[in-house]
Amino acid sequence: MLHATYPSLAGQRVIITGGGTGIGVAIVEAFARQGAHVTFLDIAEEASRALEARLADLPQRPVFRYCDLTDLAGLAATFAEIEATFGAADILINNAANDDRHQIENVTPAYWDERIAVNLRHQYFCAQAVAPAMRAKKRGVILNLGSISWHLAQANLSIYMTAKAGIEGLTRGLARDLGVDGIRVNCIIPGAVRTPRQERLWHTPQAEAVILQGQCLQLRVEPEDVAALALFLASDNAAKCAGREYYVDAGWYGA
Numbered sequence: 339m340l341h342a343t344y345p346s347l348a349g350q351r352v353i354i355t356g357g358g359t360g361i362g363v364a365i366v367e368a369f370a371r372q373g374a375h376v377t378f379l380d381i382a383e384e385a386s387r388a389l390e391a392r393l394a395d396l397p398q399r400p401v402f403r404y405c406d407l408t409d410l411a412g413l414a415a416t417f418a419e420i421e422a423t424f425g426a427a428d429i430l431i432n433n434a435a436n437d438d439r440h441q442i443e444n445v446t447p448a449y450w451d452e453r454i455a456v457n458l459r460h461q462y463f464c465a466q467a468v469a470p471a472m473r474a475k476k477r478g479v480i481l482n483l484g485s486i487s488w489h490l491a492q493a494n495l496s497i498y499m500t501a502k503a504g505i506e507g508l509t510r511g512l513a514r515d516l517g518v519d520g521i522r523v524n525c526i527i528p529g530a531v532r533t534p535r536q537e538r539l540w541h542t543p544q545a546e547a548v549i550l551q552g553q554c555l556q557l558r559v560e561p562e563d564v565a566a567l568a569l570f571l572a573s574d575n576a577a578k579c580a581g582r583e584y585y586v587d588a589g590w591y592g593a
């Protein structure tokens with residue numbers, strides 16, 4: 339996929355969470371190819387190292403940092419180290435998540451907390467970590483990845499959907515509190531994106547048909563489509579976009 343070039347992204351310092359697999363890979367590559375300096379965080383060490391190696395020849399090669407985002411002390415230490423090493427972030431993309439399914443009767447308080455920690459909590463604390471330097475510069479962009487799932491009321495995903503609904507509220511709250519200092523916070527809502535993980539989970543003709551029947555467009559959404567929206571929203575071309583949700587879902591309203 340050929341992305342538009344956004345001159346305002348060249349040289350920007352970008353932190354992308356969950357960049358090692360799935361949609362994150364496309365976002366890492368898309369920003370790196372704009373000439374942005376990308377640091378990506380993940381627990382998927384092997385895949386992340388492979389991505390680093392694949393993009394090592396780019397003029398601005400992306401850098402991987404291992405970080406379990408559910409460990410808030412580790413998260414804070416990682417962000418401090420990145421800022422000390424590379425300078426303050428201009429753009430944060432809160433992308434990491436985990437959409438494991440669950441049955442209501444099996445959910446324990448500990449499992450609830452773990453699901454919220456992996457799908458919601460870190461978005462707040464990553465934003466908190468980059469906010470002081472962005473405030474000082476009077477500019478910055480934070481993009482939070484939400485999900486179409488709760489808009490469609492999907493099955494066996496209630497805690498993930500609670501977290502993803504919360505991310506839209508979080509986006510508006512942060513956009514209000516940080517917007518006065520020129521920081522733009524928005525939410526990207528992907529539809530059914532054809533990632534390796536989703537292909538492993540749902541790659542049957544029946545599942546494919548359900549997705550296409552539910553969408554306005556008879557095209558599958560690819561990770562690069564999500565990256566294209568992230569590039570636009572992070573660029574100065576989106577200078578007046580704040581506190582909103584932007585869908586990239588081929589018009590998925592459900593069957």
Ligand SMILES: NC(=O)c1ccc[n+]([C@@H]2O[C@H](COP(=O)([O-])OP(=O)(O)OC[C@H]3O[C@@H](n4cnc5c(N)ncnc54)[C@H](O)[C@@H]3O)[C@@H](O)[C@H]2O)c1
Pocket residue numbers: 355356357358359360361362379380381382405406407408432433434435436437456483484485486487527528529530531532533534535536
């Ligand atoms: N793929 C889809 O169809 C789809 C649909 C709607 C929303 N989304 C959202 O888009 C974003 C990316 O989704 P994806 O499909 O690429 O997911 P994915 O599961 O393929 O990749 C998520 C990445 O986050 C990382 N991660 C998970 N837990 C982590 C932790 N504790 N610390 C650090 N990294 C961690 C994983 O290792 C992985 O590399 C997510 O926020 C997801 O909720 C995806």
